[in-house]
Amino acid sequence: MCSLKELILTLSILAVFNFGPANSDNKMKNFCYYTNWSNQLQSFDAKFQIKDINVTLCTHLIYAFANIDSENLKLVPSLRDDDNGQLVNQRGKYFDFNRLKIEHPELVTLLSVGGAAAKNGGFIQVVQSERNMKLFSRNVAVFLRDRDFDGIDIDWEWPGDIYRDKFTELLQIMWDEFVKEAVRTSKPRLIISIAVAVGETTIAESYDIKNISQHVDFIQVMTYDFHGPWSDVTSFTAPLFSRASNHRFNQQLSQAWAMDRWISGGAPRHKLLMGLTGVANTFILENTSSTEVGSPVLGAGRAGPYMAKDGRTTYYRVCEMIRNGAIHHWDDEQKMAYALLDDQWIGYGNPKSMEEKVKFAYSRNIAGMMFWSMELDDFHGKFCNVGKYPLLTAIHKAIIEHAPKDTSGFPAASTTPTPSTTPIDFNLHHKTNKNGINFYDMSDDSSQISLTFTSLFLALLCFVLV
């Protein structure tokens, strides 16, 4: 029935599609946070709308935050403009957000629950019993599907030692429920991502790293807030490296230390994301002649015009201060920048800093980056004079530029065909073929994969029949 010619043809089709612009999903990821309060900001320049999002700069978009209705064990929008509770007319920001996928079908969206302000809010009730965890997980799945989110981002700050095992159990139950739900609905499984801490004490108390790693797709390490308004010397919120030159600095306070801590603790590299931020921190200098990193401060900087918070400001505000005469410097030791304006000291990550961090992420072979949050970048391009989104653009460019040569571009210059038995990496795209069968896709184009499977099937058939 099968001629040798057909067999060869089949096998070559198989080879071609394994060679093609494959593995584009192995590309480094960039998760971008959208905050529910960013469209409520008072200043016209600060106000961020969903239409301001540039989807090209992010592989995943995360909507922060939804809340937990702890009585009914389900998710609830934080405000009515997120979602007015009527699915029929699909009105609200959740729907606007997910409609971005119409023009960008490769985009993945997640809904984040919890956050720093929510603290333990609702999670404690959810983990009271196995039944609660199951019910919550099922409700989450329905809530996400009805609004076209692709998954959840759990941002519980923090489980602590009391809820450490409960947190592990919750993730395991939710994972199992999402697997079952995917089979039931013939849809790609919903994604589970978690946002986690960087401090040694919190890590040790809150996370059974090896166990939770089995039941999540992504671990977003919130590698920022290492220093802030509470610090007594000038210092950076998100330094890439610790300040080895100054022994008075805690050497555990850096992005590199925290990522390595998660890696050595057993988190799989292909699930790890490193947090970047557009938050700058500001201090009032004690002595305007002593301006180095590590100089004494009187306290947090005065609240600025856009982000009315003492000790913190946005990247675009830093650009504005530089335009108004602030002197800026690069700190090569920690790969961060700082600017001085009178008695104000502002530490921030600039585009160069973002590039260094992407290079670091490649050096650790992790899944990618996460950016908190889009409205903190110069998204209008009004302040920094280098176009829209200088920080996210720097990240996007660095991801492309510093990609290892043998896996970037296409076709991949590999000498041996990728065997069709390549272990399936479960953190990759989940898709459903036309027969409703769920599978995990290594490429962006599902038609290629189904063709590969078809070819494989034909080839096997030929072998059997020959």
Ligand SMILES: *[C@@H]1O[C@H](CO)[C@@H](O)[C@H](O)[C@H]1NC(C)=O
């Ligand atoms: C945003 O979400 C948080 C957390 O759910 C909530 O407390 C806050 O009121 C929301 N703010 C706006 C402006 O939607």
Ligand SMILES: *[C@@H]1O[C@H](CO)[C@@H](O)[C@H](O)[C@H]1NC(C)=O
């Ligand atoms: C979005 O970002 C990409 C990559 O930097 C850029 O080419 C494109 O022009 C941007 N789109 C808009 C609408 O600004």
Ligand SMILES: *[C@@H]1O[C@H](CO)[C@@H](O)[C@H](O)[C@H]1NC(C)=O
């Ligand atoms: C860790 O994972 C295993 C297998 O999934 C599970 O049986 C076990 O109970 C978990 N341990 C804890 C402490 O949750």
Ligand SMILES: *[C@@H]1O[C@H](CO)[C@@H](O)[C@H](O)[C@H]1NC(C)=O
């Ligand atoms: C301020 O700093 C300069 C330079 O480090 C130092 O020479 C000077 O003594 C300091 N002044 C005070 C009042 O501490």
